[in-house]
Amino acid sequence: GAGVSQSPSNKVTEKGKDVELRCDPISGHTALYWYRQRLGQGLEFLIYFQGNSAPDKSGLPSDRFSAERTGESVSTLTIQRTQQEDSAVYLCASSSYLSGYGYTFGSGTRLTVV
Amino acid sequence: DAKTTQPTSMDCAEGRAANLPCNHSTISGNEYVYWYRQIHSQGPQYIIHGLKNNETNEMASLIITEDRKSSTLILPHATLRDTAVYYCIVSDSGTYKYIFGTGTRLKVLA
Numbered sequence: 001g002a003g004v005s006q007s008p009s010n011k012v013t014e015k016g017k018d019v020e021l022r023c024d025p026i027s028g029h030t031a032l033y034w035y036r037q038r039l040g041q042g043l044e045f046l047i048y049f050q051g052n053s054a055p056d057k058s059g060l061p062s063d064r065f066s067a068e069r070t071g072e073s074v075s076t077l078t079i080q081r082t083q084q085e086d087s088a089v090y091l092c093a094s095s096s097y098l099s100g101y102g103y104t105f106g107s108g109t110r111l112t113v114v
Numbered sequence: 115d116a117k118t119t120q121p122t123s124m125d126c127a128e129g130r131a132a133n134l135p136c137n138h139s140t141i142s143g144n145e146y147v148y149w150y151r152q153i154h155s156q157g158p159q160y161i162i163h164g165l166k167n168n169e170t171n172e173m174a175s176l177i178i179t180e181d182r183k184s185s186t187l188i189l190p191h192a193t194l195r196d197t198a199v200y201y202c203i204v205s206d207s208g209t210y211k212y213i214f215g216t217g218t219r220l221k222v223l224a
Contacts, residue, residue: 025120045212045213055212093158103158103212105157106157107156
């Protein structure tokens with residue numbers, strides 16, 4: 001597609017449930033990034049993919065968080081046993097070093113844990 | 115930690131130029147300066163980037179000092195739609211991740 005697509009756009013879940021957040025990057029973009037943005041705060045880096053590999057997972061806040069990417073395309077961020085502090089907007093971005101234009105971000109998934 | 119420091123907030127009159135400063139005193143030779151903005155409830159949007167030379171595109175101009183320790187983003191004729199948080203980021207051309215600081219909240223006043 002023309003841009004980075006994230007789904008769902010909004011998700012309300014009960015504490016303790018698992019959630020999956022999906023990101024469809026721009027076709028041909030080899031790099032994919034996940035960030036988290038809590039209300040009124042800046043963006044926190046979570047994880048980066050180059051192709052299907054994740055050389056840097058240092059931003060994942062706990063072992064409840066995991067992510068995968070397949071086919072050098074779609075990525076899924078999974079949060080297990082959600083907690084209220086996981087409530088945030090989860091943003092995905094993709095880039096191609098050939099583009100010279102940095103990242104293209106999606107509109108994010110707003111996760112609310114109740 | 116973010117490699118940049120920016121003022122927390124700024125106001126600008128509609129139609130006037132908005133000049134947003136950024137300090138990046140620890141920048142190294144192969145690191146680029148990127149600017150993004152985030153309008154409420156949206157993902158950040160790329161504006162411009164540069165290495166050494168000043169850059170201009172349809173959205174803005176980027177002025178980088180000769181020692182590269184600071185830069186200024188210029189929106190030549192600010193409109194109400196330019197109200198947003200503006201992030202200045204320093205990133206190696208091959209680096210995989212940006213570390214976002216708190217940015218500058220620009221408010222364009224009618």
